[in-house]
Amino acid sequence: MGNRHLVISDIHENHEAIMRLILKARKIPGGFCDIWFLGDFFGHSEDADGKNHLTQNSLLTIEDLFQLPLYCVFGNWEYWLAHPENDEVNDGQRGNSNALGERREILKRTKTHLLQRLMRYSILELPETRPEFTLFHGCSFSCHDTVAYHADPWESYINPHDLNIVTRNLFGNADHLKTPHFLFGHTHIPGFFVYSKTSFVNMWRIFSPEMAKKPIYYGNENQRFGINPGSAGITQVNFPRTAIILDTKEKTFQYIVDHGDPMRINRNFFLTSLSMRNRQR
Numbered sequence: 001m002g003n004r005h006l007v008i009s010d011i012h013e014n015h016e017a018i019m020r021l022i023l024k025a026r027k028i029p030g031g032f033c034d035i036w037f038l039g040d041f042f043g044h045s046e047d048a049d050g051k052n053h054l055t056q057n058s059l060l061t062i063e064d065l066f067q068l069p070l071y072c073v074f075g076n077w078e079y080w081l082a083h084p085e086n087d088e089v090n091d092g093q094r095g096n097s098n099a100l101g102e103r104r105e106i107l108k109r110t111k112t113h114l115l116q117r118l119m120r121y122s123i124l125e126l127p128e129t130r131p132e133f134t135l136f137h138g139c140s141f142s143c144h145d146t147v148a149y150h151a152d153p154w155e156s157y158i159n160p161h162d163l164n165i166v167t168r169n170l171f172g173n174a175d176h177l178k179t180p181h182f183l184f185g186h187t188h189i190p191g192f193f194v195y196s197k198t199s200f201v202n203m204w205r206i207f208s209p210e211m212a213k214k215p216i217y218y219g220n221e222n223q224r225f226g227i228n229p230g231s232a233g234i235t236q237v238n239f240p241r242t243a244i245i246l247d248t249k250e251k252t253f254q255y256i257v258d259h260g261d262p263m264r265i266n267r268n269f270f271l272t273s274l275s276m277r278n279r280q281r
Helices: 015-027 056-065 074-082 091-095 097-111 112-118 162-169 267-280
Strands: 004-008 035-036 071-072 123-127 133-135 181-183 191-196 202-208 223-226 241-247 250-258
Touching: 004 015, 015 056, 015 241, 015 250, 015 267, 056 112, 071 123, 074 091, 074 097, 074 112, 074 191, 097 112, 162 223
Parallel strands: 004 035, 035 071, 133 181, 181 223
Antiparallel strands: 004 241, 123 133, 191 202, 191 223, 241 250
């Protein structure tokens, strides 16, 4: 495992956006050695690329990503797809029953192995030799109450609006977070938490365009970071499609932005770029 990692989340079947981000990340000096994916490849395609169904190109893109070293945790959409027995008891699954049913049928017919590969881990600690970051998807469903804190691993420990919960039960408790920092997705909101180990104050910094202009240093030993790369597939009113380059040697991370260049990307060119990258490693 090298020192530079492309961290992406919430692709939501937008295969062209993820190809653009990967090609853009490769052009940055130093490039990247592998991909850390934080979950939710599936779902919400109507918000991502305007299509309301899973396309063959999206499935091919997942297979393309596995040509690179890829470390991934599953998101709530992968979990929903793998657990149809919860369709009538989970509000999120019930509300997306048609989309889930269609995708299960397509995956069952053609690409069963893809979901199996994406579903291997709910949480990862990386880099493998000396872990600095805990990776998980995150979930906006209520996974705590005012008396006792609890969460299933795939739900993680975080709702970005609950800063006191995060401070008290994640950063402040070694049993919940064994690495100095964490990476999470799900919210589609790029930004990062900074927690002071001396003052016990936790602050949230939301993404601004300046964050894409220069690296942000996370190596201060008195601080712990929780970083959200944003959504690689869906743009919102105040947020473009984003990812980050994480440099574990220099202790920095930098946002990269996909502004939606309308130029179509040739898949053969994309595959050639991936294979060239593999030969360079």
